[in-house]
Amino acid sequence: METISKNLDYYMGLPYTVVIEPDEDNDGGTYFVARILEIPDCIGDGDTQAESLESLAIHKRMWLEDQIERGYKIPEPQQKFSGKFNVRVGPELHRKLSQKASLDKMSLNQFVTEKLAEAVGN
Secondary structure (H helix, E strand, O other): OOOOOOOHHHHHOOOOOEEEEEEEOOOOOEEEEEEEOOEEEEEEEEOOHHHHHHHHHHHHHHHHHHHHHHOOOOOOOOOOOOOOOOOOOOHHHHHHHHHHHHHOOOOHHHHHHHHHHHHOOO
């Protein structure tokens, strides 16, 4: 069995989830904030999306170096998804979703899957 050395290069190479969002400064100007979802404390910002990513890369490296030096556990991105998850909703929402799915002639699962895909732009 192969042992993986979890050093800085290992963590730097992982496919972490990066999100970039515009924000406003105190003068009403726009700048961008880049975040790593799996590492909430790791943030970069800049006047452009590219600058925010460059800043994030610097902060990511510094954050990872610090965590490794201290011997802390470092979160890793989830790389495999089963396609299944459970969602609890109130009875009234469940009823409305079921009715709408029925009107659209689809199963509740198909209906909810379609709406979730629309919500994330798929």
